Amino acid sequence: MHLGTQKNDLLGLDGVDPDTLTALLDAAEARVPMAEGVEPAPATLAGRLVANFFFEDSTRTRCSFAAAAQRLGANVVNLAGEGSSMSKGETLADTARNIAAMGVDTIVMRHAASGAALLVARAVDIPVINAGDGRHEHPTQGLLDILTLRRRLGSIRGRTIGIVGDIANSRVARSALFGLTTLGAKVILVGPPTLVGAAFTRIGAGPAMVRVEHDLDAVLPELDAVMMLRIQLERAAGGAIAADYRQLYGLSPDRMERLPAHALVMHPGPLNRGIEIDSAVADHTSRSVILAQVAMGVAVRMAVLEWALRG
């Protein structure tokens, strides 16, 4: 379903048609009670083996995939970049082929390089699910964000979603942008000019659906939801994040009040409390859907694993 492969790989939301996106979201929606443990899940993936192949630190995404797989009766093996043969100089494709040769049924992978998931997908004949490749995409995060919005707002088409932060270095922003605009939502990307360039208006659905703004206060009243991104100092914005970031772009309680009454606050986690988001906002009982996003993540990953392994 993505560039150059014939399998049910999920490498990104860029180019995925609206029917496929909707089908995945519907399947995920049906899995929500099971993901929440309210209903028992069918063992649709009994006897299957999922390889979690993570080369970057991750707690919640790795656990979320493991929980999703185990709910469906699959077993999970974990492989981390450090301590593996990768650190002995083996190439990514070689490592992936070795994992596949062990009889694994699908690879869930995260890597610091954009395009790494496609590289692995081309190297093996089992489906590959991208759990984040560099600054490129994080499609299950995009799906869980959209599912959260769809359940809370009722619809995606015609909505306006703000994404705030280090857009340039964010795979979360890209996947959300591609998925949301494909389903008819408008996206406003907000951040300092050093972290969000005009080029973003020329990707995905283009300027009709994507805007770039630098004044958060001006944008907030237009939004049905605002997605605050983690300021990722570890992804080295190269000195581009100034000391006034919090003052200009942090979501404080005062700023939250500028949002329409129905508007939601989202964050992919982990939170930098007091930097991009204040605790009073992150923990706000009616507006913040941050924990709901995490719950939706398990449902989305159940649906994606079933789609990858069963079609």
Next chain:
Amino acid sequence: MISAPMGSLLIQGGRILDPASGLDATGDVLVVDDRVAAIETKGAIRVPSDVPPPERIDAEGRLVCPGLLDIHVHLREPGGEHKESLETGTAAAAAGGFTTVCCMPNTRPALDNPTLVEFVQLKADRLAHSRVFVVAAATVGRQGEQLAPIGSMAASGAVGFSDDGDVVASAGMMLKVLQACRAADRPFMQHCQEPTLSAGGVMNAGPLATRLGLRGWPRLAEELVIERDIRLNRGIGCAYHVQHLSSGGSVALVRAARERGEPVTAEVSPHHLLLTEEACVGYDTNAKMNPPLRASDDIRQLKEGVADGTITVLATDHAPHAVHEKAVDFDSAAFGIVGVECALPLYRRALVDDGVIDWLRMIAMMTIEPARLVGLDRQGLGRLAVGGPADITVVDPELEWTVRADRFHSMGRNCPFHGWTVRGRAVETIVRGRRVWSESLDRS
């Protein structure tokens, strides 16, 4: 290596092109030992009685040109022999019609002292198929911090200076390098890449890089260095050469400098004339080059620069890498592609077929123009003239063939043109009177 004993060659009935003299006529060329002995109309050459009976090469319908020069290749010796060697790189060059190549100094160690310059030349004398000249490093270790011994390397045979692969980033060091090259009467060749603007960049900056999540290497990073260096060079007057132009905006900078009469030249590679950043879609690492592939508007401006004489040199930036250095993620992959074996038909496609220039001018840009830049015209290279060196390339301009990277003489397989059907090929490459490549013999 295809070789014949020293003796004589009679190249018959070809269209003889010598851009340096403007010669463009059908006729015969007689080679005796390592020199061109005669150029006459068809059938007019009488082989002297003291010359052994010549080996005959039928050149009907073919172009008989001065041997082609490529002043920008990476032969990887010493230190990169898993990528290429002097022997394989020059075998590839010969198969592409190049009788002379100038190798870049980004080896391990860097070619930054007279001993290494002479090492490469001596080893090339023993093993190489084409002639090899050295472009030596301008700074010690190509680190940009300490001036390399430019004068003594020039005396040892270095034909030009460059830290290619890296820019001379510091303005203060650049000034010293230009002064030293001027004093040594050698050109300086700049890899134009402002390092802080292109930091981490792996493809053209813009919407496509944004979509792919790859870091951008903007046109500005190239243009800014050209502007700076042109300023620094005023009052020095070094022969300043811009390597591998990629940005359309750079063409205007070079054009303006040339119009002011400043000694500024520029080269362009086949890939920057034929491919755009779209080739990076799917993270194809064979589309990863430095400077990066840009857009169709850049190609248009580069072609304008070729058409109006702003760009005078065609050079491939032949950059072989081992398979495992490209079979990795895009960020980790090595920059560059192999170039010499398929350059001729690619230039034909980009420049002659597109009506930008004619064959005579294209051959000039692959012979006398680069030869003059690096001073090799003083040895008669880049010309086809009686009494001059018998470095000759016979081109079949209509021969159609398919580029097969797996059959390259180069050790490199990293070629985005693999599988392209192209027209035009060197069918005979003659260096110092010896047939170092023959398409007919290679086929059998």
